[in-house]
Amino acid sequence: MLMETELLTKIYRQERGWLSGTEQVVAVDHVSLKLVQGTTLGLVGESGCGKSTLSRLLIGLERPSSGRIMYRGTDITGWSSRRLRPLRPRIQMVFQNSCASFDPLLPVERIVSEPLDNYNRLTRKERMREVLDLLSLVELDERYLKRYPHELSGGQQQRVGIARALALKPELLICDEPFSSLDFMLRKSMLQLLQDLKIQRHLTYLFVTHDLSLVPELCDEVAVMQRGRVLETVPAAEMAEASRHLYTRQLLEAIPAQTPRSRKKAERSWKAIYENNQG
């Protein structure tokens, strides 16, 4: 067991205004999850269901209101940032909007090497080799070293974000919608990269997404989240058969067709125009 949560809860208090007091928002509601080393857990649900808050709790960016977080059997709930520091390289995150997580004034070279500088002592040469290795993993090269975030396309930014997350050779990689801005060709090669690393480095993933079409390919298990709660955790390969919740079925139902012939709605016919065309 790499990481585990027990009845993890996060409550935000919102000021409603003068005299009217505060309102509670339960973003994460008694969530118990297990992350087994070398496996991928998918976390699916609509926006606002608490997926991102949960991943921020795991990485230590937020403190839970109650419940426990265990790392390799040790309770790390509420540890100070100084105590957490040695753990940080082991748990890294790829953000949905990588660009927002970059310093706009730093070139790609510095963005990727910053974690290295923070945790390792490397000579300039070693560092450069490391950075180039990381960039080549995500199919970028030395031409990008001096570029600034705004000079990169969305897909390139996302890949730099992945390279940075891999810099410290983490054990657990939390990916929050990492591919939503990538086109299909890149998406496939990044999926292959994550899969290769999983085998090569025995990496563990928490894969946060609303795109269920990625789930069977990438995940071993899926946790379905709705309004802060994990409704159920099912094996990814048999999601349709194993799910007991209507909500999971609705999510599955919403995946668009993979071919024109399997269109979800029968009335979205391609036939009329096709036959019209042929004749």
Next chain:
Amino acid sequence: MERGAMLRIRKLSVQFGSGEEAVEALKNVNLEVRSGTITALIGESGSGKSAAALSVFGLLDRSGRVTAGEVWLDDTDLLRLKPSELRKRRGKDMAMIFQDPVNALNPVLTIGRQMIETIRGHQRVSRQEARRIAVEQLARVGLPEPDKQLGRYPFQMSGGMCQRVMIALALVSGARLLIADEPTTALDVTIQAQILQELYRLSRQDGIGTLLITHDLSVVAEIADYVYVMKKGRIVETGHVLDIFERPGHEYTKQLMESRCLRVNPAKETAMRQGG
């Protein structure tokens, strides 16, 4: 009756920058959109899809210019219109929706204010009449309680609701050509399904001709009728959606269709490890 094309792009070439640094974003592009159908333009990021859409609207930024070609909307070559004439046609005859609906709306104005402003920009109607049209439009795109929505701000709405507002705004002045640039990329799957259904209904029931720009092949599989495949600014293949998916001719289209299958290859790594 044979439905003619409402939008015809003929031999369009677009260049960004000038001199030695010039980049050809579009090369000799031919494309047609018929009313009542959904035409998809697909390609990787950077292939020139959006440049094609923007040149139809005369919205290329300053470094970009059309070097050759024609863009016919019904009987007018849009490229020969004066900016003021072109502006009149935007909204009235053609409209566009974008990837990020929340940011495309003005954050400090209510939905009602933005809609009424748009309606009165194109039609000579009283404020009250404009309000009535706005409510009708919001109902048409499937927003619940449309009269209440008018008083809300974009940040009070979900991404899916904002995209519906965008579609309503786009079509409020009677546009029959809708260019949708990645309309569902920023949305959840469940909301995406609803918006796709909406775009489909608009094309079939109201006869809207839609140019759907996307890199998401499942969106194409779900609602498109015709497909144009673009690579590096050129159209490499075009055809009915069934033909493109089932009998792709061009090598690039075949690659695209293969990338749709997300199955990654676990054998590759073991082979590499044994080799190393």
